[in-house]
Amino acid sequence: YRVYVEYRTALGLVGTVLKYLSLALVLPVAVALYYRESPVPFVVTIAVMAGLGIALERLRGDGELGHREGFLLVALTWLAIPIIGALPYLIAGEGTVAHPVNALFESMSGFTTTGATVLGEISFDRHSRSILLWRQLTQWLGGMGILVLMVAILPELSVGGAQVINEEAPGFALEKLTPRIRDTARALWTVYVGFTVAAVAVYYGLHLAGMAPNMDLYNAVAHALTTLPTGGFSPEARSVEAFSPAIQWAVVLFMIVAGTNFALLWYVATGEPRRLVRNDEFRSYLLAIGVVAVLLTTLLFTGLGLSAVPTNVDPIPGDLGNSVRQATFQTVAIVTTTGYASMDFNTWGESSKVVLLLAMFLGGSAGSAAGSLKIVRWLLVRRAMARELYTTIHPEAVRPIRFTGKPIEEDTLRGVFILVLSFLAIFAVSSVVLFLDALRVGLDLSAIEAVSASIATLGNIGPGVGVVGPMNNFLPFSNASKLYMVFLMWLGRLEVLSVLIVLSPAYWKQ
Amino acid sequence: YRVYVEYRTALGLVGTVLKYLSLALVLPVAVALYYRESPVPFVVTIAVMAGLGIALERLRGDGELGHREGFLLVALTWLAIPIIGALPYLIAGEGTVAHPVNALFESMSGFTTTGATVLGEISFDRHSRSILLWRQLTQWLGGMGILVLMVAILPELSVGGAQVINEEAPGFALEKLTPRIRDTARALWTVYVGFTVAAVAVYYGLHLAGMAPNMDLYNAVAHALTTLPTGGFSPEARSVEAFSPAIQWAVVLFMIVAGTNFALLWYVATGEPRRLVRNDEFRSYLLAIGVVAVLLTTLLFTGLGLSAVPTNVDPIPGDLGNSVRQATFQTVAIVTTTGYASMDFNTWGESSKVVLLLAMFLGGSAGSAAGSLKIVRWLLVRRAMARELYTTIHPEAVRPIRFTGKPIEEDTLRGVFILVLSFLAIFAVSSVVLFLDALRVGLDLSAIEAVSASIATLGNIGPGVGVVGPMNNFLPFSNASKLYMVFLMWLGRLEVLSVLIVLSPAYWKQ
């Protein structure tokens, strides 16, 4: 029996990624020193990550990094980093994430920019500032990785119609991992870093202007680090509810940016704003946000979408400003898959929650760090449906599907169909799995809660409803369910098919 | 402005169908006379149906019945018949179906073999025997129509990958509506009538053998009429719970037959049983039933799948025979989309209901009167997924998808993808529509109830959970929601795309 995958080459590259990534841990070390907390968790992790990285790098033979090895590289990278990234939680030993399964969950949730948490208590009493910043940083690093994956690697591997994902940025040959891929990565990272800095400036600026009393520099950095990657982690237990309406509107703005194709933002920065406004996905993205926000505003303003049992939180019915803000914030947080909360939407009525739940399947734009299915896929599906109706009447007609004017290949379209169906099938089965496992351990989970946990993790969104609502956490689940959701976050982040390919027996044979 | 559809030709053929269909109403007339009830509702309906039929037939010009007109014929037939079929309910004026919207709902539910009811009280006190038999008969007639549609017409129109639907029975040219289409229709109807007669014989035979005290001849005929078309209507308020376990097992058997491709059953009858056992869809169909039944049996037997609040109905936990029977019955009733109930599964726990809800998407076999998506489509989707993984690793490989050994064309496969995605999208949107409309009128509907009402009608299944549970009815919905569900039943029955095509503007233009 012979393995036909040059796995040593893939492992070697994983090593290189680990080696460079370990440098990022200098930031939490600095934060720890600044706040006079122990830097040990991060120093140890740096040692492990760099050491393992260098060791793996040595493994690398002369094998080429081909098509197959690309999949392995992607899958392993997103597995190795979250595992090593769990070390700080384990070593720090603070609260619930001192448990290995919880530490892995939190780390995977971070690097996949999911934002689902198993922190029992989010506070500086329970956790050190450096650990809570590390948690934020994992999402920022994860977002950075996802941008390269989405724009440069997956299209090259032709996964699930990823070719269209960034038709704005042409593909590259993975083997020659130089000029163009580096240029693109640099362009995207420039946008990413630029907007992160801008978010810090705006958040902290509002604080300095007296419009956000509790948005200190720590909080400004912490939230900027999880806005741009559509991550959603917050060192505040009440998420963005903890801040003023001015901050909430600023976060809405940056979330919309974060859910936009970064290649398009680069074109805007380089003087071609037309490419953004003419882009089909960007238009549909804004339209989707608009439609959901208006629907939700109506539900909140009329009170129809609120629970029959009144709660003591913000009364919204009849207050247009409040309704618009809460509805817009929650819509944008969900559609961009960021997952922040401006209030506990768990207290809303089931109708509002169902609208949010359905919006979870949209996803932001391709070429961003957003999760879930992404607007472009739904757009292509809708166009393919219209074409099918047309060609059924006119069987002789040949009509390519177009995206921003360019024809889409049929193979790409087929990949999109299969990805959407696979995603939906895994979502449905996972809902039942989580539901039945909860039943097994006696956790009182409702069907809608199970469904929301399934899409919140597979879609890298973060919060669901009920027990996994925005102000709650994923702690009550069994270890088996938590590990299953770790798998779902990994699967969802890598666009499902890349993982399934590596897990398929055919992958390892000739 | 010129209409390019030869609608007169289509209308003319609808007229022919109406003319012949009116003959079927002789049965309820006879039943009315036998039970000394008024035959007026049926006599008037015969007059209207035959009269309109003859009038429409005269409309028919020399236009050819082409591809386009085929869609119109199908859509109009399934609209005209339910509308006229509502007349007996209106004229008889018994109970809730005396209301026009309810009468239309009940009639559409009948002819589409859905089985969702708006009868407030199902009893011989409230309703005449002839009206309740007419209700059963609408399903039997609807099933007969669907067999021809599925096997002979849709494949010809190439709708949603319907070409594979019956790869066992080759397609025909619709224009030459003679020898082969007639032969096939005759073969299918022979199977259909034969098994209906067999069901009457078995049901009534068990009664004569003393194993089914209340299964008199009326009931035997009434239930046989709704078993074979996977209809699910019953003149008993408690559905099949009203009968003995022996009857329940007999019904399970006939439901399994009803959910099988009738072309395969014809081959069995003509000495080629191998074609049945070798058929990929038939195997998957049995496998699906087996998996769901085992899962449900486990849930019932262990009590995990029962509600935390015990009810005074049949206690099942620990009783293997009872668990197996209830689980198998309910599984088969849902997978075949028949919708009968052997007990009120509404009293079960949410987990069991979620399993049933998910099973609602399977559907029986193509080439039967079953609704929903059908096993063959899921089978093709699964195979396409496996192939996608394979071809992503081996981009140079060309691998057709096979079904029972025969390669499937890519166009057909694309049609299947689009149908599945359209069905799921309409289901999701309809769930929200029904939910919000309930909210509008102050009907206390939960999300899972809205979801179940959506799939129960779109999938032509019948009962859902909660307010639309098997022992309840669709009466509480607003008229708007009821008319919307009438639309969903029509849409679902005609495989979604045929209706959407006729409703698309492009259909009416050159």
Ligand SMILES: [K+]
């Ligand atoms: K997120």
Ligand SMILES: [K+]
């Ligand atoms: K049915």
